[in-house]
Amino acid sequence: DNKISKIKFLKGYRMKFIGIILLLLTSIFLIACSANQASNKISNSELENLASKYGGVYVFNQKFVDEIEKREAERKELSKTLGDKIRSNPRKIKQGDKFITIYDVDTTLINKQLPQILSNGKKYYKNSTDYENQTGKKIKIPAEYKEKVINFIGIDNYNKSKPGFDLGYFCIDKDDNIEVIDMTVDYYITKTDYGLYGDEGMGFSFKKNRYVNISGDNKFILTNGKFKRASKDK
Numbered sequence: 001d002n003k004i005s006k007i008k009f010l011k012g013y014r015m016k017f018i019g020i021i022l023l024l025l026t027s028i029f030l031i032a033c034s035a036n037q038a039s040n041k042i043s044n045s046e047l048e049n050l051a052s053k054y055g056g057v058y059v060f061n062q063k064f065v066d067e068i069e070k071r072e073a074e075r076k077e078l079s080k081t082l083g084d085k086i087r088s089n090p091r092k093i094k095q096g097d098k099f100i101t102i103y104d105v106d107t108t109l110i111n112k113q114l115p116q117i118l119s120n121g122k123k124y125y126k127n128s129t130d131y132e133n134q135t136g137k138k139i140k141i142p143a144e145y146k147e148k149v150i151n152f153i154g155i156d157n158y159n160k161s162k163p164g165f166d167l168g169y170f171c172i173d174k175d176d177n178i179e180v181i182d183m184t185v186d187y188y189i190t191k192t193d194y195g196l197y198g199d200e201g202m203g204f205s206f207k208k209n210r211y212v213n214i215s216g217d218n219k220f221i222l223t224n225g226k227f228k229r230a231s232k233d234k
Helices: 002-039 044-054 062-085 108-113 128-135 143-153 155-160
Strands: 056-059 087-095 098-105 123-125 164-167 170-172 178-180 182-186 188-199 203-213 219-223 226-229
Touching: 044 155, 044 188, 062 087, 062 108, 123 128, 143 155, 143 182, 143 226
Parallel strands: 056 219
Antiparallel strands: 056 182, 087 098, 123 170, 164 182, 170 178, 188 203, 219 226
């Protein structure tokens, strides 16, 4: 009888323990949800509305965009033609579930025949990473270009959820003055996944945030000092 009583007691204790753990996890989940909601300045639907209206590419000089895209297409074709003359050190890397071959590419011959120079005589760069790799210097978007975009969005809309600015094409002169050709305006929404994350080294967490870009594919072109939405085929 004592043995049976002990077994019943242990079973009951175990059930209570599991119940307490489940209650604790539920409480943490609800608190996390509430905190996540409270931390949002605006609702997700309002943020998505702003992104659909103002997120995307902002073009300050469409002529230079066309020049760059034409020249980069020419450079790509030339690199195919030159083939092994500019490629070395072949090696395989895994990409997804298959292996691909990559090479070191020496662009000296391409730069000589088709330099990355605009019709204004300035060298262009495709993005800030391209610039940093070539020069070893950091670069940032000049304030006046951001201000033009903020004026278009409207200061109230901008302050509701400040979007990110990412430098696209730009050119630069010998005095390091930057002329932005285009840039992107990015809106992000926070998605929270709930579960058990982490390890003994970094610690454990019951939630994990990830940021999803919801900016869409808008394109705005600066025309006569004002941004105008371009049609999808431009």
